[in-house]
Amino acid sequence: MKLSLGPVQYYWSREDLMDFYDQVAEMPVDLVYLGETVCAKRRLFRFDDWMNTARKLAEAGKEVVLSTMALLEAESELKSLRRICSNGEFLVEANDMAAVQLLSAAGLPFVAGPTVNIYNAATLRVLADAGLQRWVPAVELGKDTLAAIQQEAADTVEMELFSWGRMPLAMSARCYTARAYDLPKDDCQYRCLDHADGLTLRTREGEPFLAINGIQTQSALTCNLLSELSEVKTLGVDVLRISPQSHHTGRIAQVFAEALQGRGIDKLPDMERLMPVGGCDGYWREQAGMRYSQK
Amino acid sequence: MQLVCPAGNLPSLKAAIDEGADVVYLGFKDDTNARNFAGLNFNDRTLDQGLDYVRSRGREVYVALNTYPRPQGWKRWQVAVDRAADMQVNALIAADMGVLDYAANRHPDLPLHLSVQGSATNYEALQFYQERFGIRRAVLPRVLSMPQVKHVAENTDVEIEVFGFGSLCVMVEGRCLLSSYAAGQSPNTHGCCSPAGEVRYEETSTGMETRLGGVLVDKVGKGENAGYPTVCKGRYDALDKTYYAMEEPTSLNTLDLLPELLAAGVVAIKIEGRQRSPAYVRQVAQVWRQAIDSCLKDPQGFQPRQEWMQQLGSVSEGQQTTLGAYHRTWQ
Numbered sequence: 065m066k067l068s069l070g071p072v073q074y075y076w077s078r079e080d081l082m083d084f085y086d087q088v089a090e091m092p093v094d095l096v097y098l099g100e101t102v103c104a105k106r107r108l109f110r111f112d113d114w115m116n117t118a119r120k121l122a123e124a125g126k127e128v129v130l131s132t133m134a135l136l137e138a139e140s141e142l143k144s145l146r147r148i149c150s151n152g153e154f155l156v157e158a159n160d161m162a163a164v165q166l167l168s169a170a171g172l173p174f175v176a177g178p179t180v181n182i183y184n185a186a187t188l189r190v191l192a193d194a195g196l197q198r199w200v201p202a203v204e205l206g207k208d209t210l211a212a213i214q215q216e217a218a219d220t221v222e223m224e225l226f227s228w229g230r231m232p233l234a235m236s237a238r239c240y241t242a243r244a245y246d247l248p249k250d251d252c253q254y255r256c257l258d259h260a261d262g263l264t265l266r267t268r269e270g271e272p273f274l275a276i277n278g279i280q281t282q283s284a285l286t287c288n289l290l291s292e293l294s295e296v297k298t299l300g301v302d303v304l305r306i307s308p309q310s311h312h313t314g315r316i317a318q319v320f321a322e323a324l325q326g327r328g329i330d331k332l333p334d335m336e337r338l339m340p341v342g343g344c345d346g347y348w349r350e351q352a353g354m355r356y357s358q359k
Numbered sequence: 360m361q362l363v364c365p366a367g368n369l370p371s372l373k374a375a376i377d378e379g380a381d382v383v384y385l386g387f388k389d390d391t392n393a394r395n396f397a398g399l400n401f402n403d404r405t406l407d408q409g410l411d412y413v414r415s416r417g418r419e420v421y422v423a424l425n426t427y428p429r430p431q432g433w434k435r436w437q438v439a440v441d442r443a444a445d446m447q448v449n450a451l452i453a454a455d456m457g458v459l460d461y462a463a464n465r466h467p468d469l470p471l472h473l474s475v476q477g478s479a480t481n482y483e484a485l486q487f488y489q490e491r492f493g494i495r496r497a498v499l500p501r502v503l504s505m506p507q508v509k510h511v512a513e514n515t516d517v518e519i520e521v522f523g524f525g526s527l528c529v530m531v532e533g534r535c536l537l538s539s540y541a542a543g544q545s546p547n548t549h550g551c552c553s554p555a556g557e558v559r560y561e562e563t564s565t566g567m568e569t570r571l572g573g574v575l576v577d578k579v580g581k582g583e584n585a586g587y588p589t590v591c592k593g594r595y596d597a598l599d600k601t602y603y604a605m606e607e608p609t610s611l612n613t614l615d616l617l618p619e620l621l622a623a624g625v626v627a628i629k630i631e632g633r634q635r636s637p638a639y640v641r642q643v644a645q646v647w648r649q650a651i652d653s654c655l656k657d658p659q660g661f662q663p664r665q666e667w668m669q670q671l672g673s674v675s676e677g678q679q680t681t682l683g684a685y686h687r688t689w690q
Contacts (some may be wrong), residue, residue: 135531136481137507145483162483169486179534181478183427183547188458190491204539204548205429212430221526234537234591237502237684240605244598249690263582264597265604267575273595274537276604281530346543352572353540 065297067320068095068224070307071131071157074277075256078108084308085117089124091265091314092321095303096121099131101150101159101177103239103278104141105252106335118154127155134159134179135279155197168194178202178226179235183209186256198222200305203231203287206350207295214300220303227289228316229307230262230275230282230340240276249338252278260310261340272341273354278315285354286342288335292348293323312338360621360628362651363421363520364644367399367633372409374641379648386633388431391439392423393476393552396635410446411664419449423633425474426550427455437461443467450496454478454533459492473497475522476546478533482514483618489517496520498629499647500532505616505685507526510621518626524643525631526676527611527683529591535560537590543574553589560585586677608677614647614663615653616685639674646670 065279069088072081088096098121100106118128130148133141142162149156149166158164159177167174176199182188186200201210203226242252244263262275264284272284289296289304296304296335304324306317316338323332336343337357346355363622364380366372368571375383386392388400401409413420422443430438436458443451444466451469453459454476461470472628473488475498484522488494496518499508512519514630530537532546540547542557559570569588579585586592586608595604611631613620620628630643654661672678683689 123561134534135502136483137503139510142481142483160481160484161479161487162481164489165483165487181427181455181533181547183429183455184433184457186433186460188457190456190460194487194491202536202547204536204545209429209431230534231540233540234535235502236530236605237504238529238605239690244602244604248686248688263597265597268578268601269575270596271574273541274590274604275573276597281435281537281605286463332517343428347539350543352543353536354572354574 065301065326066094066303067092067317067324068097068303068305068312068316069093070226070229070305071097071101072308073102073230073282074260074262074310075103075106075254075354076260076310077109078258079111080191081109082153084122084313089121089126089312091317093126093130093306093317095127096216097129097131097157101131101134102280103256104133104138104144105254106256111144115151115153116160119271122154122222129155129157129175131157131177132159132163134177134232136160136162137237164194171195174199175224176200178232185213188213188217188221192218194220196221198224198303200224200226203233204347204353207299207348208350211299223300224305225289225296225301226287227296227304227306229287229309229318230284231287232280232282232351233274235280236281239279240281241278244276264341275340283344283353284340285342287347288339288345288358289348290320290323290332290335290344291358292345309340360625360651360655362644362647363627364640365630365633365635366409366640367411367635368401369405370609370637371633371640373412374637374661375644376413376418378641378644380418380644382419382421382449382627384423384629384633385409386423387436387442389439390427390550391426391436392614393425393474393546393550395426396555396634399634406446421450421452421472422446422448423452423456423474425452425454425476427547428458429548433457456491458495459488463492470495472520473517474533475500477531478531480531482511485511485515485517487677489515491644492631496626498522501528501611502531502684504690505619505623505689508620508625508685512624519618519624520525520627521613521625521628522631523613523628523647524671525610527589527606527609527681529606529683538571541574541590552585574643584677588670607679609679609681610675610677611683612668612671613682613685614650614667614671615682617650617663618661621654621658635674642670642674661666
């Protein structure tokens, strides 16, 4: 099994992104996904910056994939998408059917991210026919469903499992970060920059529930499948995805890499300390996503 | 421009048709459709009666098969597609690519519509569904502004249907997992948002608490209305305040935009609410029939009548309505 680092879902400053990807070059991950997937207004890092970062990481031996936006509404967003899809150098992750259309029409292979809905083998076949090389299941799919899909799936398509991170749960036309600050979306003042891991929403009983990240809503709890690796292996998962966070990403990648090399589960460090507010693994167990077996 | 109304059961179907709906859409009694609630939807007997009622009056029926089958349920969706084809319904509304593929290959004469749950918000995505499955129409998610709806319609041959009225999904449909995160079932997997079995109303000394999957979604004082606990319409804490972090309990109402939607080439207005009462369907169908007729007669001079707005307001969530994403300031 390989390890991947998913796209940074948040809005980080240019310097922070540069520093982060300098460190990524040294992390024990095989694949790196690069690009803005949430909001077209986040432009501190431009197409050329992503391409330069991609080349640097490729030189450092990483397999690089360019990620694309999940919610495409404006023509300007489609224009940016076309540019990424025709980059000519790197594989592209489609996070919306628009990207699937552009890539398949161009005869290019692609990865389908977690917001391209694949819930069964029939859909997987349609997309394999269109050029799908690897897919990341929707985070709500559990192990029984994934096993059943794997049974029918063609060997040519790889599966990449979202294994660590705050999970993308929903998207909206409305920006919830701007709303939290009573700002209109068109004058959001880029408040996402102040929330490097999203803005945690708590219930009125103080329980961390969701995290706001611009137009995206995430789980407040961090999906953690580290202790499930033996079962994950039996599913024939090809890649484990770690979703970047503002702190500890290198440490998390290192722990996953060691676990994949057979370091015993009993020797794993206290992973809860590496999460913003706590963990969950309910989806994997075919339960409500927020449930956690390790509580 | 067609008026497409919800039929959660036979009385609603009759109410919609009596009030002038051009089309009713309905689902089978299982998780193959996105309003899988106890007491709703159609079995063979009610379906036959419903079809007779609609057809004898020269109107149309669409069947919604708009959830995402997992391998465990795949057969059930196949059977449902076959059933809709056998009934020669006027269109099948589907979201899942596997289902669309099956329907297109097995029943090439069955007209296919891409459900709002298919989550296509742009014309490139529509192109994929058109080329692969020959979809004739798509229902757009409630995340586009009016100019964006127009832009999509201008750049595709696929017919465009939009939501005109009803409960407002603030998240892009088909890719919202909030319900399964809290309660284990989502519209995609189980055909329901906020499954009733996971909903709790708890009276406290100060009022009422509403919960989903144990999560406190909202808390209202004595005498206040406690809404059905959907995650996106709850009140939560952040930045030292308690507020509706995503949206207040409110309904979508696009009556004001009718001339613009017509000019944009939108072919059908969809009314949400298969889970609502026949009285709701009757009221909403009646107003929208009058409004569409009035708009078709004189688009330039069209003005929503005050009584229409009042009638729609009275059946709205939280008794208030919004233009939602159609209007940029809402976003």
